[in-house]
Amino acid sequence: MPVNYSGTWDIVSNVNFEGYMVSLGIDFATRKIASMLKPQKVIKQDGDCFTIRTFTTFRNYECSFKIGEEVTEVTKGMDNRSCQTVVNWENDKLVCIQKGEKKNRGWTHWIQGDELHLELTCEDQVCKQVYKRTL
Numbered sequence: 001m002p003v004n005y006s007g008t009w010d011i012v013s014n015v016n017f018e019g020y021m022v023s024l025g026i027d028f029a030t031r032k033i034a035s036m037l038k039p040q041k042v043i044k045q046d047g048d049c050f051t052i053r054t055f056t057t058f059r060n061y062e063c064s065f066k067i068g069e070e071v072t073e074v075t076k077g078m079d080n081r082s083c084q085t086v087v088n089w090e091n092d093k094l095v096c097i098q099k100g101e102k103k104n105r106g107w108t109h110w111i112q113g114d115e116l117h118l119e120l121t122c123e124d125q126v127c128k129q130v131y132k133r134t135l
């Protein structure tokens with residue numbers, strides 16, 4: 001049985017979100033607001049087709065993709081850059097590469113017990129987030 005990421009997930013920890021935002025060039029005031037947020041992820045998975053919605057009280061973000069298919073992603077409401085984005089399976093992990101102006105940009109999701117893990121990478125910065133299923 002392949003993993004199913006579908007569900008509603010609430011953040012429980014967020015390490016080095018500040019470093020990640022700095023690497024994206026997010027301004028000071030926006031970083032101060034963003035650092036207070038408690039994002040919720042709503043993931044819909046239908047085979048190899050995904051929609052990941054990230055909700056906060058400040059801004060929301062949505063991205064849809066099919067495994068192995070490159071899409072142009074505009075990170076609207078975040079750093080507003082355009083990337084060539086592709087997501088692949090690495091065993092049960094979802095590994096995303098966001099090719100563009102920023103070097104070494106991407107993210108990886110995996111599930112560990114009842115937790116959804118996310119590593120966000122840009123340049124030399126890694127932000128590590130953990131989410132739990134809403135009860």
Ligand code: VL7
Nearest residue numbers: 021026034052054056059060061063078079
């Ligand atoms: C990663 C935000 C900080 C700007 C606003 C903060 C609002 C919520 O890439 C992401 O998720 C992937 C993996 O699940 C799927 O799209 C979202 C959010 C990082 C970067 C930039 C601060 C302003 C954040 C929308």
